[in-house]
Amino acid sequence: MAQDDPAAFDAMLAELAERRQEFREQRYVPGDFVDRLKRLGLYRCATPERFGGETMPPAEFLKKIERISAVDGSTGWVASFGSQLVYLGSLPLETQAKLYAGGPDVVFAGALFPIQRATPTERGFLVNGRWKFASGCMAADIVCVGIPGDDLTSGKPRGALIRPQRLEIVQDWDVVGMRGTGSFDLIAEDVEVDREWTFIRGGEPVVDEPLYRYPAITYVAQSLSVVSAGVARAALDFAEGAGSGRDSITGAPKLADRAYYRAGIAEAEAALRSARAYFYEAADEAWETLVAGDLVSDEQNAHLRLSAAHLARTASEVVHKVVSLSGTAAIYQDHPLPALLGDALVPQEHAFLSPAMYDAAGAVLMGLPPTVPAFR
Structure with missing residues (x-):
């Protein structure tokens, strides 16, 4: 792990300077470069320490994202999602253990809106719909889509976690800025999600660590x-x-x-x-x-x-x-x-x-x- 290796970080920036036009033209940061960001610890710095995370103080993480963005804003945007694992702190601990079973370097992407219909089932929800702005979804390990809330969420929408292989990714991102973020649409057709794999964005965490407060x-x-x-x-x-x-x-x-x-x-x-x-x-x-x-x-x-x-x-x-x-x-x-x-x-x-x-x-x-x- 090269979280504290300045030379490795500089080498990543040098490669990024050579490849940023490639990312802009294909409209997403590819998996091989996201893997490089993983090796720098950017996708474990918000993972709970109990699951192998290596907490990075927010200002330290933000300065790394700033440096990446000075070379390529799109890659900085995708790398910034390393902070978003804090959203998942309200998941049951058993679910989090499954999420991090393969290691602490988990790439999360989200497309919460527009909220789409979900039919309750015995296990959870049957999800259908199309969501926008799933930045980084092409290299994500897990993605979130938005479904309606209920009495248990005080009306706030739920985020449903789904492996990207179970969804269709529509590569429709054609914009003037942040062209390489891969903020594509996601489509689900009758995808069942267990209730314990849903969460409330900003919900009360069950992880008691400083970053989760x-x-x-x-x-x-x-x-x-x-x-x-x-x-x-x-x-x-x-x-x-x-x-x-x-x-x-x-x-x-x-x-x-x-x-x-x-x-x-x-x-x-x-x-x-x-x-x-x-x-x-x-x-x-x-x-x-x-x-x-x-x-x-x-x-x-x-x-x-x-x-x-x-x-x-x-x-x-x-x-x-x-x-x-x-x-x-x-x-x-x-x-x-x-x-x-x-x-x-x-x-x-x-x-x-x-x-x-x-x-x-x-x-x-x-x-x-x-x-x-x-x-x-």
């Missing part, structure tokens, strides 16, 4: 948000390197010789670093609280959600600013910035990172209930 939905929101920080970092690194590049075809000064370019890139640099600092400050504070034996407060959770939404929005604005300052070179398809622009657009559009998070966080900080569901 970290707010699960919040951690997933952070994991998706930090992808945008990596993408923005790539855009700024390119802009700062390209500033002293070729002369303008019109004879105008090089970009670095233009005051508006220097000032604009510096302003973008400050904006990204400020949002990033708030993001990691909130993550570190929450983790320290848990390690000390206390629970993350509602106010701390509000800062986690607010900093995640703010980072995603700021990162997108940074990339847009870089493009707007870069002249006509950036309008060509073979230029690096258009792909980064598309990638930066996607995280802020996720429901977990939408503008509604500002209102919800503000409400909590003022002593009111959150204004959106699934805030914690």
Whole structure:
């Protein structure tokens, strides 16, 4: 296991730089590269320690995802799902033991919405329907689809865990950003799922470990948000390197010789670093609280959600600013910035990172209930 091997991580990034266009063209990160991410420990860092997991503090995991995303946002997005095993902490321990029976490196993918019909059976549910946005499903060991809740779930939808071989994957992902995430549709036809293989997203965990006391939905929101920080970092690194590049075809000064370019890139640099600092400050504070034996407060959770939404929005604005300052070179398809622009657009559009998070966080900080569901 190379979880703490910087050389192995750097070697992975070097291979990713060579293959990212391949992933974008085929529209998913293939199994052989996901296996490489497994060997780096990214898919066991949220597995319960009782089942062989090697807990990684959230900020440490998020920084790894950020570095991957600076090379390729799509791969960072798929790797970020290593955090999502915390969702499964509410499964019965017997079910978790079966899930991790082959080892702690389990790749989870989800397509919870739209909620589709499920007919109760003696053992569980007969599932039918089509779900969207199953990022990473092509290399997943287990996937989740959304089915209706009932009295036992207080009306919240259930996630039903199914081996991907029992589903049809429809490769319909045709988008301008995060093209390599493989966020395909899933189709189930009369697939029976035992009740003990269903869970409530954000439900009370039965695993008593610090990471499983970290707010699960919040951690997933952070994991998706930090992808945008990596993408923005790539855009700024390119802009700062390209500033002293070729002369303008019109004879105008090089970009670095233009005051508006220097000032604009510096302003973008400050904006990204400020949002990033708030993001990691909130993550570190929450983790320290848990390690000390206390629970993350509602106010701390509000800062986690607010900093995640703010980072995603700021990162997108940074990339847009870089493009707007870069002249006509950036309008060509073979230029690096258009792909980064598309990638930066996607995280802020996720429901977990939408503008509604500002209102919800503000409400909590003022002593009111959150204004959106699934805030914690």
